[in-house]
Amino acid sequence: MHKRFTELSTPLVADACVRLGVPLRAAPAGILPVVPGHRVAGRALPVRHYGSVDVFLEAFTTHAAPGDVLVIDNEGREDEACVGDLAVLEAKVTGLAGVVVWGLHRDTADLVEIGMPVFSYGAHAPGPVRLDPRGPEALRTARFGAHTVGADDAVFADDDGVLFVAADRVDAVLDTAETIFRTERNQARRIRAGETLRDQTRFDEYLRRRAEDPEYTFRQHLRRIGGAIEE
Incomplete structure (x- = not known):
């Protein structure tokens, strides 16, 4: 552990x-x-x-x-x-x-x-x-x-x-934490390389979908595209 x-x-x-x-x-x-x-x-x-x-x-x-x-x-x-x-x-x-x-x-x-x-x-x-x-x-x-x-x-x-x-629950929690860690480290690497977090998370797409469905949350959006910054 x-x-x-x-x-x-x-x-x-x-x-x-x-x-x-x-x-x-x-x-x-x-x-x-x-x-x-x-x-x-x-x-x-x-x-x-x-x-x-x-x-x-x-x-x-x-x-x-x-x-x-x-x-x-x-x-x-x-x-x-x-x-x-x-x-x-x-x-x-x-x-x-x-x-x-x-x-x-x-x-x-x-x-x-x-x-x-x-x-x-x-x-x-x-x-x-x-x-x-x-x-x-x-x-x-x-x-x-x-x-x-x-x-x-x-x-x-x-x-x-x-x-x-x-x-x-420790093994499952650590497995998931490691997955989030890898995702976030990759996101940070891409930001440093010039790809903004807004681009990575397709933030414009999120705003369009939220305009159509006010109950659509950013967390739902991240889950759909495989992001990890909020959880």
Whole structure:
């Protein structure tokens, strides 16, 4: 999965989900890698944070597999960082591929040195001072914005954001993303060679058809001619 994602991007994966009718589950806007350019893809390892690092250590001990991506539900809190250098270093030596956090991180300089892809909504110096009661879903699922993520999901993350895709749809989504990628790269090559995108998409033809049928959409037109720029 990670190897196939190397030449792709989360926008391409998102477009593939739309084209296939796969639920589009994106992390709330604003999540970024601690190190720009980092990317990761792998099976989700979900945890819910209640104020203590022990839930991460238990997940590493009982549920983790090499290549997993730790998905941390800290309810999007902005008053504490829930993950730092020690937890991320432990994730790395456990064999995980990366970490995505619905919340904040700290120890930025150390995370950069560790080099593991970490995605969060920003840095914050204070760690948790609370210790909330642990719920039964602590190691089963993680909430991430409006979405619930489980071990039967895959995670894709890069500079454009984080997406969650059901594991049983990943191959089809990546196949479609690769098709869109090839189409768009060819379109870009032709633009650079002097053939405008309007010419490639037969935009004049689209305008004529829309004049005849106001319900005819550009997306329908692209599907009919094999374009890919909107999905």
